[in-house]
Amino acid sequence: RKSSAVADKDLITKTEKGAQKKKQTKLDTNPPKGTRDFYPEDMRQRTWLFSQWRDVAKTYGFSEYDAPVLESESLYTRKAGEEVTEQLYNFVDKGDRAVALRPEMTPSLARMVMAKKGGLNLPLKWFSIPQCWRYERMTRGRRREHFQWNMDVWGVDGVEAEAELLSAMVDFFERVGLTAQDVGIKVNSRMVIGEVLTELGIPEEKFAATCVLVDKLEKVPIDAIQDDLAELGLDRSVVEKLTEVLTNKSIESIASVLGPESEAVKELSKLMSLCKAYGIDEWILFDASVVRGLAYYTGIVFEAFDRKGELRAIAGGGRYDKLLETFGGDPTPAAGFGFGDAVIIELLKERDVLPSFSSADIDSVVFAMKPELYDDAIAIATKLRKAGQSVDVVLEKKKTKWVFKHADRIQSKYVIIVAPDEFANGEVSVKDLSCGEQTSIKIEELNEWVEKTSS
Numbered sequence: 001r002k003s004s005a006v007a008d009k010d011l012i013t014k015t016e017k018g019a020q021k022k023k024q025t026k027l028d029t030n031p032p033k034g035t036r037d038f039y040p041e042d043m044r045q046r047t048w049l050f051s052q053w054r055d056v057a058k059t060y061g062f063s064e065y066d067a068p069v070l071e072s073e074s075l076y077t078r079k080a081g082e083e084v085t086e087q088l089y090n091f092v093d094k095g096d097r098a099v100a101l102r103p104e105m106t107p108s109l110a111r112m113v114m115a116k117k118g119g120l121n122l123p124l125k126w127f128s129i130p131q132c133w134r135y136e137r138m139t140r141g142r143r144r145e146h147f148q149w150n151m152d153v154w155g156v157d158g159v160e161a162e163a164e165l166l167s168a169m170v171d172f173f174e175r176v177g178l179t180a181q182d183v184g185i186k187v188n189s190r191m192v193i194g195e196v197l198t199e200l201g202i203p204e205e206k207f208a209a210t211c212v213l214v215d216k217l218e219k220v221p222i223d224a225i226q227d228d229l230a231e232l233g234l235d236r237s238v239v240e241k242l243t244e245v246l247t248n249k250s251i252e253s254i255a256s257v258l259g260p261e262s263e264a265v266k267e268l269s270k271l272m273s274l275c276k277a278y279g280i281d282e283w284i285l286f287d288a289s290v291v292r293g294l295a296y297y298t299g300i301v302f303e304a305f306d307r308k309g310e311l312r313a314i315a316g317g318g319r320y321d322k323l324l325e326t327f328g329g330d331p332t333p334a335a336g337f338g339f340g341d342a343v344i345i346e347l348l349k350e351r352d353v354l355p356s357f358s359s360a361d362i363d364s365v366v367f368a369m370k371p372e373l374y375d376d377a378i379a380i381a382t383k384l385r386k387a388g389q390s391v392d393v394v395l396e397k398k399k400t401k402w403v404f405k406h407a408d409r410i411q412s413k414y415v416i417i418v419a420p421d422e423f424a425n426g427e428v429s430v431k432d433l434s435c436g437e438q439t440s441i442k443i444e445e446l447n448e449w450v451e452k453t454s455s
């Protein structure tokens with residue numbers, strides 16, 4: 001046993017070491033894996049993108065809605081082998097409830113529509129910009145969250161709804177400076193596969209899962225999903241017939257395969273003529289291989305892609321008439337699209353049409369040359385703010401040199417200096433940072449000055 005003095009010394013050392021250790025364990029300042037922080041410049045870019053999306057939605061008469069990012073896991077247990085449900089960001093909460101961070105918005109929308117039962121006046125034209133989540137093993141190091149612009153029309157069973165959605169998509173692309181040479185929108189109908197499978201005697205209940213597998217065929221070699229196909233009872237001859245049909249790149253060629261009475265051909269032809277009426281047909285191309293990866297699509301599906309890159313999907317959507325029934329609701333026709341925030345920003349950067357967001361758009365920096373003039377300076381700042389300017393007040397005692405450097409750094413348009421001599425004459429000194437010119441302005445004429453400089 002050690003004497004008490006030695007024991008005390010050891011204890012003190014241990015405590016010091018503990019304290020040092022505590023000091024050394026630095027906070028990990030990274031956001032959680034797969035997630036992003038939005039610093040002010042990033043946030044200005046995100047706000048700009050969302051305002052483009054909101055402007056289009058308003059122009060098309062859509063209303064904004066929202067729902068919790070956390071939903072019951074039961075909203076997504078569709079068992080159709082979709083990536084979006086296999087990578088659910090789910091957990092059991094402290095109330096022992098199986099919950100998930102939403103991977104997409106459509107099921108929440110369906111839940112909200114069902115909650116109102118017949119109480120909603122159809123058609124609904126609703127939009128939202130939810131943050132959506134997935135939990136992917138970090139093997140691929142991909143993001144786990146993104147913001148996805150959702151536009152949906154409920155209660156319209158004609159392809160007029162899809163045509164309106166396609167036009168809204170094109171409107172967005174044009175607003176942000178993209179052309180039909182940059183982006184194309186592939187259009188197909190799942191009824192094409194439906195009619196082929198029916199002809200081949202494949203039962204209707206295998207239709208959705210087959211589409212999900214066919215969508216995967218686009219990305220992985222066939223033997224990677226051979227077992228899944230076999231499990232679905234799709235033998236080699238069925239798969240070969242399907243892949244042969246999916247290589248068709250024109251509605252005419254599909255019509256020769258499906259016959260003149262094909263519903264799929266009729267609805268595709270009608271959609272194409274509506275696209276001509278909107279003047280967007282140069283953006284639209286038929287592609288029988290497009291099926292999209294969501295099980296609940298039932299008819300028209302479409303996918304916007306960049307024509308010059310590696311043909312990445314930018315946005316996607318389609319008709320999903322049966323979703324409400326799968327939740328036990330009344331049959332209600334619906335169509336919509338989802339548009340992620342990441343790919344489009346990459347594309348705008350590549351096409352060099354992304355605006356700069358480096359400055360916070362400050363009109364004036366207001367500065368009291370002497371501390372005793374601070375109260376007068378904030379009264380002047382208040383006057384400028386009430387006149388509509390965005391004003392940055394220098395809150396501490398600073399040298400003029402620092403103020404000009406600061407104003408330059410935040411790219412303010414003007415510096416308003418409240419200095420003793422001018423103030424005694426009822427004036428302030430205004431420096432125009434675009435040309436360096438410095439003039440005196442009467443305080444009672446500041447509103448007119450704001451008016452003149454903001455027009």
Ligand SMILES: Nc1ccc(Br)nc1
Nearest residue numbers: 103132133134143145
């Ligand atoms: N569904 C989903 C969610 C989150 C991301 Br990132 N990508 C797809």
